[in-house]
Amino acid sequence: MNTRSYCYFCGAELKEEFIEGKFRQVCSLCNKIHYENPLPVASVILSNQKREVLLVKRAHEPYKDMWCFPIGFAEVGESIEDAALRELREEAGVEGKIIQLIDVSSHINPVYGELLIVTFEAEKIGGIEKPGDDAIDCKYFPIDNMPKLAFDSQEKAVKTYKELKKDLWKIQDSLKKFFEGAKQDTISYKDSLLSDELINAVQNNSEKIITQWLNDITTNASTKSYHNFDKEELFTRANFIIGQLNKWLKGIKGEVEFKSFYFELGYKRKKDNVPIEELISSVSILKKHIWMFIYSYGVWEKAIDIYRMFELGERLVYFFDKAAYYMILGYKQEE
DSSP, X not given: OOOOSBOXXXXXXXXXXXXXXXXXXXXXXXXXXXXXXXXXXXXXXXXXXXXXXXXXXEOSSSSTTOEEOSEEEOOTTSOHHHHHHHHHHHHHXXXXXXXXXXXXXXXXXXXXXXXXXXXXXXXXXXXXXXXXXXXXXXXXXXXXXXXXXXOHHHHHHHHHHHHHHHHHHHHHHHHHHHHHHHHTTOSOOSSOOTTHHHHHHHHHTHHHHHHHHHHHHTTXXXXXXXXXXXXXXXXXXXXXXXXXXXXXXXXXXXXXXXXXXXXXXXXXXXXXXXXXHXXXXXXXXXXXXXXXXXXXXXXXXXXXXXXXXXXXXXXXXXXXXXXXXXXXXXXXXXX
């Protein structure tokens, strides 16, 4: 503990007394207790779209020539958030905006004593990355391939930061793969997407989904031709569709087989004298019951779960749109 000799308030000599569970310095004249508090330190994590974080190389001791996030003591008259942004500007040349609190850590420094290190996430709103003040260099490093940091508290903050970003990064990666496939007009994704988990759930619960679908199309006004169809034959067809859904969407089964099945289904329904609008309605109703099952499958409280539903919904739109196209081609096929 850094001891003082005289009282801040009256100038009298200080003495030591056991108060509130520990020894503290107390004024011998006015009895004011001189509490020892940790010094506040602000640290800031700033990343770019490549998931690289901005580090500065320290110019002075302690930990000279080691890398760290912009960091420094908060000054009198400024908030801890303002201190973090000031350090970012002074050490790395970047104007920033605080996004969220990442971590708070206690640390004992051999020079400054006890510190309270508060780490924020910030985003860049201006400036040019360049070293300044206590830094001799600054550059971006991949979040998973950084040099050893000067401060253990920042190593801890990085782990917390990655955990906080984990779901967001999964969503971004899955969304990128999904839209790349959409641009290529494909329903197949050999690389895994977040919604694959829900597709597996659909396949594992196909009987329940098909039963609800059968009850719907055999009573629905938009599918009157199906009211007297053989339910076993309808069940078999629907079971095949759901059974193959996983394989078609994951690229295990190809476009040729997909086209062949729906082309033949359209042709057969024409032979059965099913109006084309009722054929399309029956498949749309199947899509509806797949979606309704997924909605009831779990509680969607996390952003990643909501995204899974969004992604699956979009994949079903692509899937059934292409299925409808091939069915209509088959329906229009001449003898």
